[in-house]
Amino acid sequence: IQMRIGIDARTMFAPHPRGTGRNLFDAYRTLSALRPQWRFVLYHRRDRRAAELLRTAEGAGFLDAPNVQAVRIDCPGDRWDLWLHLRLPLRARRDGLDVLHTPANAAPANCATPVAATIHDLIPLRVAGEVDENERRRFRRRVERTVRVARRLITPTAATRDDLVQEFGVDPLRVSIVPWAGDSRVQSIAGDPAVRRRAIRRIREKYDLNRPWLLNFSGDSARKNAHRIVRALAAIPRSLRTNSMLVMVGCEPGSLRQELQCAAGEAGVAEHCRFLGFVPHADLPGMICGAAGVLLPSLCEGFGLPLVDAFACGTPALASRGGALQEVAGDAAEYCDP
Structure with a gap:
């Protein structure tokens, strides 16, 4: 046909x-x-x-x-x-x-x-x-x-x-x-150990990520919970924060990055945060594969594609309890009250 x-x-x-x-x-x-x-x-x-x-x-x-x-x-x-x-x-x-x-x-x-x-x-x-x-x-x-x-x-x-x-x-x-599939580029890089190591090394060098990082896909919508994520980081004991950092991508427009930077400074965690705008698609596989965890504590999502990409990389994920996110992740993620 x-x-x-x-x-x-x-x-x-x-x-x-x-x-x-x-x-x-x-x-x-x-x-x-x-x-x-x-x-x-x-x-x-x-x-x-x-x-x-x-x-x-x-x-x-x-x-x-x-x-x-x-x-x-x-x-x-x-x-x-x-x-x-x-x-x-x-x-x-x-x-x-x-x-x-x-x-x-x-x-x-x-x-x-x-x-x-x-x-x-x-x-x-x-x-x-x-x-x-x-x-x-x-x-x-x-x-x-x-x-x-x-x-x-x-x-x-x-x-x-x-x-x-x-x-x-x-x-x-x-x-x-019809559920979304994970990003094909993420899957291809995650599945090849040598390529995966090179991708992670390139991301560490390009973005100066010299400590394990927690990755969040943000945006200018309040439902993405960006400010609460910063406050949650500040609530973690200093001994646990010392050797880690929070990387938030998609923080557009630039005024949002400034707001988050100010919020991180007021909370005393600015040195542990990196707020980025749009990053090239080619950088996402290395960012996800190299992350210590992917955070998606949104107030609401229609699907939650970063969760699927995290699973393809074997990267732990934390998501909001209930709704589409829990439907997508099942028992493969940890959950929180956003």
Whole structure:
């Protein structure tokens, strides 16, 4: 059976892709190799030369595959999200797709092509103060539209599926639970002892990590619990802190790094902390493999991809109790009250 599948690949073409973009890249790179008779059309709106994932050898090989086509759709500005609601569905119809996959909590308002939509989480509706009230209403309308338009809904966890059922009355039979896979680069490096040692050595030298480090993937959202992590470090006896450090990556914008640095200084643990912005994707395997532990005490997550990457490296993990994180990690992690 031949299939022609279109993907809203904007997250894959981002200059600094987060978990969604990296996972989408790995998923379709694998699927295109497993199904050479299918055709995959990657719709995007950025210059591919700016996409970190696609500048790698793996990225170039993916885009050069005979059954993969990257299609840039230009749309000046972003008023009314015309790229998603007008340009994308028109191009999907023109290209005669069998299905259009929208992987980021949204779908076109009207689409002649059957849509399969991924809903990662309902965090703006579940976590008080995550967004302002206007954005909260916009998010609800976006998910309502996606639920109405999509022929099939995909979630990474049963927790998100259950949230959809509770919040929007979705028939659970319309939902396929497809967990994320770990980062392919992390897995390949973790599985080769010599490569793993070189990767860890390079990370120690590049970031001057001269002590065992605990790794956290942060961000500007309060649900990531960055300030509480700093306070928790300060609560650890000094004798245990002396030979360790906390490394937080993804601390963007720069003002967040300044806030955390000030908080660490006030708590007396600044010398034990390293607050980094976005780090190159190529550095993540060495950071995770070399870490003494991965910390993910978030107030809420839709999946928790760092946990899966930590397990691939054999790195211990600490996560928040309950919800999607405990569903993903099972008995393989330690848990805390965030």
